[in-house]
Structures are given as C-alpha cells and as structure tokens.
Amino acid sequence: MSKSRVVLLAALSAAVATAIASPVLAQDYKARAWAASCAACHGTNGRSEGEIPALAGKKKEDLLKKLKDAKAGEPKSLTVMHQHAKGYTDEQLERLADYFSKQPK
Amino acid sequence: MTLNRRDFVKLLGAGAAVSAASLYGCAATPTRTIGRVVVVGGGYAGATAAKYIRLWEPGIEVILVEPNANFVSCPFSNRVLGGSMKIEELTVSYDKLQSVRGVKLVRDEVTAVDADKRVVRLAKGDALSYDRLILAPGIDFMYETIPGLNNAAAQERVLHSWKAGPQTVALRKQLEAMRDGGVYAIHIPKAPYRCPPGPYERATQVAFYLKNAKPKSKILILDANEDIQSKKGLFTKAWNEKYPGIVEYRPNSELLDVDARANTAKLLGGDVKADVLNVVPPQRAGKVAQGAKLTNINARFCGVDFLTYESTVAKGIHVLGDSIQAAPGMPKSGHMANQQAKICADAVIAVMTGRPVNDEPMISNTCYSWISDREVVHVASVHKYDKEKKTMVTVPGAGGLSPAPSVKEGAFAMGWAESIWSDALA
Numbered sequence: 001m002s003k004s005r006v007v008l009l010a011a012l013s014a015a016v017a018t019a020i021a022s023p024v025l026a027q028d029y030k031a032r033a034w035a036a037s038c039a040a041c042h043g044t045n046g047r048s049e050g051e052i053p054a055l056a057g058k059k060k061e062d063l064l065k066k067l068k069d070a071k072a073g074e075p076k077s078l079t080v081m082h083q084h085a086k087g088y089t090d091e092q093l094e095r096l097a098d099y100f101s102k103q104p105k
Numbered sequence: 106m107t108l109n110r111r112d113f114v115k116l117l118g119a120g121a122a123v124s125a126a127s128l129y130g131c132a133a134t135p136t137r138t139i140g141r142v143v144v145v146g147g148g149y150a151g152a153t154a155a156k157y158i159r160l161w162e163p164g165i166e167v168i169l170v171e172p173n174a175n176f177v178s179c180p181f182s183n184r185v186l187g188g189s190m191k192i193e194e195l196t197v198s199y200d201k202l203q204s205v206r207g208v209k210l211v212r213d214e215v216t217a218v219d220a221d222k223r224v225v226r227l228a229k230g231d232a233l234s235y236d237r238l239i240l241a242p243g244i245d246f247m248y249e250t251i252p253g254l255n256n257a258a259a260q261e262r263v264l265h266s267w268k269a270g271p272q273t274v275a276l277r278k279q280l281e282a283m284r285d286g287g288v289y290a291i292h293i294p295k296a297p298y299r300c301p302p303g304p305y306e307r308a309t310q311v312a313f314y315l316k317n318a319k320p321k322s323k324i325l326i327l328d329a330n331e332d333i334q335s336k337k338g339l340f341t342k343a344w345n346e347k348y349p350g351i352v353e354y355r356p357n358s359e360l361l362d363v364d365a366r367a368n369t370a371k372l373l374g375g376d377v378k379a380d381v382l383n384v385v386p387p388q389r390a391g392k393v394a395q396g397a398k399l400t401n402i403n404a405r406f407c408g409v410d411f412l413t414y415e416s417t418v419a420k421g422i423h424v425l426g427d428s429i430q431a432a433p434g435m436p437k438s439g440h441m442a443n444q445q446a447k448i449c450a451d452a453v454i455a456v457m458t459g460r461p462v463n464d465e466p467m468i469s470n471t472c473y474s475w476i477s478d479r480e481v482v483h484v485a486s487v488h489k490y491d492k493e494k495k496t497m498v499t500v501p502g503a504g505g506l507s508p509a510p511s512v513k514e515g516a517f518a519m520g521w522a523e524s525i526w527s528d529a530l531a
Binding site: 029030032033034036037039040041042043044048049050051052079080083084085086087088092 | 157160161440443444447448451455460463465466467468469471483485487488489500502503504505507511513514516517519520521522523524525526527528531
C-alpha cells in the first residue's frame, strides 16, 4: 500500500468516526478495566463458565460483603479469593461490586 | 471527496484475505469505523486483546493474524504428558472470536512491520494497514546458544514441548516408548523463561505417569538456575512424599551443549545421558518483535509502557505477553498475558476515541500447577501501577500460595481454564 493511500485511509477513518460518533454512556471505565482482571477466573463480565462462582447480576451488597470478608481472610475455606481481595482498597472493591451487580446474568 | 462503497473497501482491505463481505460482516453491528487494529498472534495475549477491543468498542475493526487453525493452551499441557488430559481438550477454535465478536481472522504470518507507513507484510504476499498494531508473538527459542540442537533433525529428537501442540504429543509418545527403568531428563534455562513453575510441574506430571506405568524409572531435573523458580516448598514436598525415589533435582546445571544422537546433555559439571531428553531452550521475544527492532532490553525482550503496553521504542505498536520485559514479580504466564491484553485493549480504545487512558491499572496472576491427575496448587499475586516508578509493582500483603495440593483446587483450576478460554476466545 502506498503512503498516500495510508494517509487517505487515516483521514477517511477520522472523518467516518466524527460523522457517526457514538452516544457517550456514563461508564466507570476504571472499574470496568479492574473487573476485566477478575474475568480470567470469573468469566467475561462475571459470567463464569465453570466451577468458579459467577458474579454477574448478583446483589451489590452481597458481593461487597463477600469481598470485604475475603480481604479479612474469611471464611477460612477460601482457596484463593482472600489473596486477591487483599490487593484492593475498599473503594476499589466497592466499585467492582457495583460493576458486577450491573452485568446481565 | 466522494467514495463509493467499492473504493472504500479497496482502501481499507489491503489484503485479498480480508474480503469485502467480511469487512461489512457481523450484520448486527452497525458499520462505524473508528479505525483498524491489527493483532499479531492468537495466544492468551493476542486473542484476549482482539476480543476485548471488539467487546468494548465495536466501531474498531480488528484483524487477527495467526497461522494456526486453533488455539492450543500451554497451561495444563503437562497433563498430556501425565496422561490425564488429551491435547484436544486443550484446543479451542477461533470460530467464536469471528462469529460472536466480528474479529477478522487472517491465517498467515507477518514477515515485516513498516512502522512509518503503518503496514504489516504477510508471508502469503498480502499487506495490511493499521492505525494501531498489537504484537503478541510469544517466545522464540535461542537455539544458537546450544550448537548441537541448532538444526532441524536434532530438534525433532530432543524436544522442547514448550509450545503446546504437536511437540506435546510427541514427547508423550517418547515417554510411552521409554523402557521401565529409563531416565527422563529435563533441562531448564536460566530465568526469565515462559511459565516459571512449568518445568517443575512437568517433572511432577511425568512422575505421576512413571510411578504408575514404569515404576523403576527416574527423573532428573537439570536446572541452570541456582534454585527452584516457583512453588519450591510445594513441589519438593510432592516429590518427597508422593513420588519418593523418582525425582532428583540438580541446581546450577549450566548447559554447554547437547549431543542429540546420544540423548546427552553436556553440562558444566559433566555429561548426563538420558533415555528421553527434554531441553527447554533459552527464550527471547517472538520473531516479529525482533524483526520490528522492538527488543530493546538485552536484545531479548521488549520494553513497554505499562499503562498502554505501547513499545518504548516505536509509537503505535503495542507488545503483549511473553515477549515483553516484565516488571519484577510479573511472570511470563497465560494469565498475565490475558490481563495485560485487557489493559492494552482499553488504552488502545481510549487513544483512538479520545478519552483519557486509565492511570491506575490493576492486574493479577494465578498459576495453577497439577500435582497429580486431580490435585492442584497455585501461586497468586496482585499488581498495581506505581505512578512515581512508572512501572507495575506487586501489592504487599496480597497474593500467596496454596497450603497443600487439593482436589478442590483441581476443580477451580478447571473452572479457571473454562473461564479464561472463553474470556479470550468467545
């Protein structure tokens, strides 16, 4: 592809992007990115594919309580979740619980 | 400027591999082109990046360049050697990435990157232009450091099996053909290498197989490092208690050369002859990253900005996964690659749509290792961005190890695999 074509392409995509701009939804992008980290185990947007519990669409208060308990090392039966929860501030856990509670089951 | 639909397609579709129909495919999504991202490599990093860009911003066209027909998971592939899993169970197709997410798959290899023109050239002759390029080419083996292995015939005999697929199956066949009373030896290169606990898990899985099938056999772990690189206590305990008398660990085993015909590892301390010799060679960033001159750290790995995974030497090119020079405590693992990919996807979308890049990325790692056919242990860590040091640091107090192998973690490990494969590929 020639240079002029690439330049043209860039100009064109910019033009198209402006012409059909998306409606901007209120979105907590940071929480979405943090939650995407959890998805490796809990599934995309908290829709788990296997044994690890799903998070999508669960009540925010319940999710937050479980996360804060896990951060405090409770219950003792946890295999790994306490080790992850301890990496986050309470404010981050709150925004994570909020994000997952709003995802479709 | 007036353009009809055909010109538009001609302009965007630099390669015949991407047909006009596919450019307008995925009828459910309105065509709203913000720009094009080309992702090179469909492993844990590349597949995840491709999926998440489409998930979060369907207005960006994503083309994934990958030569293989299917994704084959390296994590858990040691179970194929142990005999409790089949390679087919580790294989996932790229179909859903295309049909559900509208990612365009081009079955080809990138031969060159033209960073100035923002074009990649493909082996089959086509070229693809991009607005942003994401390279996730995995690892390349430094065979030139092992002269006796630096030819195809020797490499067919002494396997690495460090990229899951035909080599995994071939090593299993070698183990099946080995006599009872034989020696399986694995050589581990100096860190950093892909999957720190992997070699020790492999020795453990081979022990699981030999203990039942060929109990007079022995396993030698020849480690170039001075000590076990991951889960030391858990692996040593398993070797001593579950597989007593089978596994022998030899640290500081620097490899000078290999005699492939004689199945002999020539070590600084003398020769070791095995019935099955398995050499994991030293590694560097995948070939595409080397060719694009992005390996600015010790001429091996690629320096990146941890907010965007953009190369520190080439604007507009991002590097993910095992090819990067990771921050301390960040292993070269599939889980880590999946995490980096989502930070990168979010940053690429942010840059292309003009919103600020997330300045507080958080990622985690968890590596599950199989001790038997059902029992598993893990190591976990959480990593956050340090604004002053401009790098990722491990969060103190978080992360840790399993207390002991358990069947419960075996079930969660399978749950992890199902979730992460779908997270990357569906």
